[in-house]
Amino acid sequence: xxxxxxxxxxxxxxxxxxxxxxxxxxxxxxxxxxxxxxxxxxxxxxxxxxxxxxxxxxxxxxxxxxxxxxxxxxxxxxxxxxxxxxxxxxxxxxxxxxxxxxxxxxxxxxxxxxxxxxxxx
Amino acid sequence: xxxxxxxxxxxxxxxxxxxxxxxxxxxxxxxxxxxxxxxxxxxxxxxxxxxxxxxxxxxxxxxxxxxxxxxxxxxxxxxxxxxxxxxxxxxxxxxxxxxxxxxxxx
Numbered sequence: 001x002x003x004x005x006x007x008x009x010x011x012x013x014x015x016x017x018x019x020x021x022x023x024x025x026x027x028x029x030x031x032x033x034x035x036x037x038x039x040x041x042x043x044x045x046x047x048x049x050x051x052x053x054x055x056x057x058x059x060x061x062x063x064x065x066x067x068x069x070x071x072x073x074x075x076x077x078x079x080x081x082x083x084x085x086x087x088x089x090x091x092x093x094x095x096x097x098x099x100x101x102x103x104x105x106x107x108x109x110x111x112x113x114x115x116x117x118x119x120x121x
Numbered sequence: 122x123x124x125x126x127x128x129x130x131x132x133x134x135x136x137x138x139x140x141x142x143x144x145x146x147x148x149x150x151x152x153x154x155x156x157x158x159x160x161x162x163x164x165x166x167x168x169x170x171x172x173x174x175x176x177x178x179x180x181x182x183x184x185x186x187x188x189x190x191x192x193x194x195x196x197x198x199x200x201x202x203x204x205x206x207x208x209x210x211x212x213x214x215x216x217x218x219x220x221x222x223x224x225x226x227x
Contacts, residue, residue: 032146035217044208044219044220044222045157045165045208045219045222046217046219047216047217047218047219050215052218059215059216060216061216062216086221089122095164095165100170101212103153103170103171103174104153104171105152105153105154105155105170105171105172105212105213106153106212106213106214106215106217107167107170107210107212108153108155108157108165108167109167109170109176110167111164111165111166112164113164114164
């Protein structure tokens with residue numbers, strides 16, 4: 001059974017940093033890209049970042065480029081999202097998701113339960 | 122970036138109704154669209170990909186169609202467990218983008 005489990009969310013002050021983790025199981029981890037997607041009540045779902053299965057390629061939303069870094073550790077079946085220079089606009093539920101690209105369409109076929117990130121003083 | 126719009130944004134329906142949600146892309150994206158269902162407090166769930174391919178385990182009352190810039194998600198006979206918010210997503214290229222959502226309520 002494919003499972004994805006996020007952790008690391010919490011309350012952080014503006015300008016602070018936080019690292020999210022996502023442990024995956026039930027599939028061959030290096031064979032799949034992994035993504036972070038966030039959700040706020042006002043903005044709906046927003047894709048944040050993706051890392052390829054090998055870890056060699058990364059993609060970022062313009063809103064986080066230069067502040068967030070996605071990485072993965074194949075030995076731990078874990079994906080990370082390092083978030084720096086956080087602002088109130090980063091307050092959201094952050095989901096980790098597996099990317100499936102068969103049929104040439106990129107989609108999130110398995111999602112974690114989400115972890116809340118709140119940026120506030 | 123490829124922008125997605127959805128219509129309607131809100132839909133009031135009854136059990137047994139046929140429901141259709143439309144998603145439009147700002148440029149042609151072949152059939153590279155996915156649809157998700159999200160219930161309150163839960164993560165989104167993939168329903169359809171490649172515009173019309175049902176994800177494993179998804180009931181056959183869900184169907185998708187379209188190509189290019191216009192796509193539809195249809196629920197043939199609405200069940201009580203289908204009341205949720207539905208999102209389209211373009212899977213053509215990065216940055217991945219989602220539609221604003223369609224809330225289906227009684």
